[in-house]
Amino acid sequence: MKAERQNAVPTDVYLSFVSSLFGNRKTLFTGMVIHILTYLAVYAKSGATFYIYLTAVFVLICAYRIYWFHRFDEADKSNLTRSEIAEWELLYLYGGVATTTVLGVGSGYAILMLRDPFAELVCIAVTMASMVSVVGRNYGSPIAVNLQTMSACLPIMLGCLMLGDFYMTLLSIFLIPFALTTRMMANGVREFLYKNVIASREIAMIADRFDTALNNMPHGLFMLDRNNRIQVVNSKASELLNLGDQNRLKDCDLDVVLRYGVRHTFIDGSLPALIQRQLAQLIDGTLSRSLIQFSDELALEFTANRKADGGVVLIFEDVTARVRAERKILHMARYDSLTGLPNREYFVELVQDKLRERPDVGTVGFVILDVDEFKHVNDLKGHVAGDRLLHRIAKRLKTVAGSDTIQARLMGDQFVVFFPDADDAASLDQRIRTMHAEVCGDYDVDGHRFRISFSCGYVVMESDEVRMDEWQIKADLALFETKSRARGYCTAFEPEMDARYVEQQKLKADLRDAVENKRLHVDYQPMYKPDGSRIECCEALARWIHPEKGTIPPNVFIQIAEEMGIISGITEFVVERACRDCTTWPNHMSVSVNLSVQDLRNADIVAIVCAALEKSGLDPARLHLEVTESSIMDELVTVRAILADLRSRGITIAIDDFGTGFSSLSYLDSLPVDIVKIDRSFVRNIGEDSRRFKLLRGTVNLSRELGLKIVIEGVETKDQLALINAHRCADYIQGYVFSMPVATEAVIVLSDALRRKRVARRRESVA
Incomplete structure (x- = not known):
């Protein structure tokens, strides 16, 4: 131009x-x-x-x-x-x-x-x-x-x-x-x-644009000369550090400026040593990036770039919101949201940190607390009340355990406490038992009072012996021992528990193998007419003969199967075998099979039973299915629907162990039941205890009024049998007075022997 x-x-x-x-x-x-x-x-x-x-x-x-x-x-x-x-x-x-x-x-x-x-x-x-x-x-x-x-x-x-x-x-x-x-x-x-x-x-235009960009950028900026004096500062830097008019800061020493800002804004007193050290490392080139926490309300992330003349450009941004979000995410990852206690993973980290901090070897302890019968709280009052109860438990546990311990929620209703520093094993043992006693007791939740007890297992060891993959196994073994003996108590780990645990695990593996490969067998306990003249039905009883240990009692392996969740496999095996064996017996005889709680939690049992009947060709009327009173109580609606479905197919339904639950009589008229099997506890001492016999007769009379047949279990003596028959208390008798459990071949032999006796008696009567 x-x-x-x-x-x-x-x-x-x-x-x-x-x-x-x-x-x-x-x-x-x-x-x-x-x-x-x-x-x-x-x-x-x-x-x-x-x-x-x-x-x-x-x-x-x-x-x-x-x-x-x-x-x-x-x-x-x-x-x-x-x-x-x-x-x-x-x-x-x-x-x-x-x-x-x-x-x-x-x-x-x-x-x-x-x-x-x-x-x-x-x-x-x-x-x-x-x-x-x-x-x-x-x-x-x-x-x-x-x-x-x-x-x-x-x-x-x-x-x-x-x-x-x-x-x-x-x-x-x-x-x-x-x-x-x-x-x-x-x-x-x-x-x-x-x-x-x-x-x-x-x-001027470039300078104005630069000034506009500089003062409107979301980052704060300091441009320093080689002597740490401010050459350029933008308005965001003054705003973040509350330094006042940015024009007054030119040629001022950065350390003096930050001391002024910190003293008047964030911290009373001199610049904290950590912040001062971080800034010095940024300026001298030791660090290129650093997150500096000025206060709980302000966190700034600095980036440093050195200039050719020896100066430094510091750019920083407010990352307080990000830091808070990261802390929140970290807290959520480390802590249980319901109780506020550390979760399992973070508990392990805290324990490891504590162990590293110990100056020397000492006694430590791990305690696992399990809330007894917590499921009943959820069932009776709902999960919201259950969650609030867990929150109250965690709060009390923190108080009674002490500030020198680490508490955490393992899972569900299980809590763990780590005692990092004890004088000796005896004092720690006493402290753990005191804590257990204090955490038990009454809890008020939403106007309801719950009497809560805890099953407790703990292990005491030297700090140099702690292995993070072993302590919980030992504490769990002690807890399992508590639950096996009596809930609500406290048990210390002992070395023999480990051996029993290993043995138990091997037994479980063997049982699983036996169920999967059908290596169980079935015995039958006959149910006789009250006069003993004929066998009307036989109860199928699962039996397991271990290749090394011999016969394993049913109360042992059945409980193990329920814990492992494989009881339905045993039920399926017994139903198939019982239906097949029953087809070889006289036509008037039936077979009875027990169903577990797990069998009745879904409708799969219906398909299993129908498949066994179809495969064996057995008349459904000859199959009796026994359910315990407790299984009905736990899943009433589901169980009622399943039993009604089975009964509609011609199968007979019986209540086993009747009279041992809470509300036996109130459910008799609403359930699809044909037979009531009165528990052996009603029969014991009926000859000597008139009150017990009256209770037996009352239960029998009520059942008869409802049109139900009566099976009395556990009849062992002739006196008991005579008394029962004298008052016409039973339709069927099951017990050692007639026969103990026998193999399927023996059932046929017993039945033939009874038939021959009946024939002989008729001939004698004719003669």
Whole structure:
């Protein structure tokens, strides 16, 4: 862009050029005074009144220019249009060109008319001096330079030419390059200044944009020199650190500035040693990134980049929300949301940290607490009440265990406590038992009071013997021992428990193998008519003969199977075998099979039974299915539907161990039941205890009123049998008084023997 193309010059640059015309007014007015004094001197020397008139014109021009200079100073230049700026330029030209015209006329008059050396010299000198000042004062207007140069030089050139002197003519010609040089000089100055104005404007624009970007960036910024003094700081940095006006921070030492901000904002006192050390490491290049926690309410993440001159640029952002979110996520990952206690994984970390902190070897202890009968709380009051109870338990456990312990929730209703530092095993044992006693007791939840006990197992060992994969096994073994003996007590781990555990695990593996490969067998306990004349039904009883241990009692392996969740496999095997064996017995005989609680939790048992009947071809009426009272109570709705489905297929349903539960009598009229098997506890001592016999008769009478058949279990003596028969208490008798459990072949033998006896009696009666 050429500066001479005035219309192409941006308006703001054009304004700056025009403003320069109205500047430097001291030299301008000094020149005007010199002009006036010069012309008065010429008048005094030559007596030419012409110069008096020129002096008067100078005075008028000076007044004109002073007036318009004053008006320009008062004008609002921020809103000037380009045409208005051009008008101000024109007003300046009137005064400037008028001044140079008077100077030129005065010089030409002196050459042509006065021919006085003093007058010629002084007039031309003053005119040439004014022409030089035109370059410095009027460069902003090309037309001003051109017009003033022409108006000053032309009268001199005309005066020289009109003398007709060769040398004067030559002098007039020399004025042409002078005028051109003056014009070129002014244009050069104007071009140079134009480029600088444009560059300055661009620099200012860039600086403004940089300042805007710097002060609107979401990060704080410090630019430091090699002496740790602040060169640049943005408003976000001042805001985050509460440092006040950012302009006051330039050239201040960063450490002093941060001490001021920290002292007045975050922490009373000097800059904390950790923060100071982190900042020093960032500045000296040891760290390139660091998260600095100034307070609970402010966490800043700093990034440092070193400059070539040894300075450092620190950029930082507020990551408080992120840190809080990370802490929350970490807390959720480490702590149980219900109780607020550490979870299993974090508990292990805390224990390991405690063990590493120990200066020497000492006694430690692990305790596992299991809430007894917690399922009943959920069943009776709902899971919300159960959750609140667990929260209360955790709160009490933290109190009674002590602040020097680590408590956690393992899972469900199990808690664990670690005692990291005990004087000796005896004192720790006593402390654990005291804690167990104190955590047991009454808990109030939503207006309900629960009497809660805990089964407890614990292990005491030396700290250098702790293996994180072993302590829980040992504590669990102790807990299992507690549950095996009596719930609500506290048991310490003993080495023999480990051997029993290993043995138990091997037994479980063997049982699983026996069930999967059908290595069990079935015995049958007959149910006789009360007079013993015929076997009406046989109860199928699972038996397991271990290849190494021999016969395993049913109460042992059945319980193990229930714990392992494989009892349904045993049921399926027994149902299939019982149906198959029953088809080999006389047609009047039935077979009875016990169903477990797990069998009755879904309708799969219906398919299993139907498949066994279909495979064996047994009449469904000859199959009896026995359910215990406890299994009915646990899953009443589900069990009722399953039993109704089975009964609708012609299968007989019996309640086993009747009278041992809570609400036996209240469910008799609402369940699809055909037979009631009265538990052996009703039969014991009925000859000696009249109250017990009355209870037996009452139960029998109630059952008969409901149209149910009666099986009395556990009849072992002839006296018991006689008393039962005397009062017609049973439809079937099951017990050792007639037969112990026998193999299926023996059932046929017993049945044939009874048949032969009946035939013999009929013959005797006929004879």
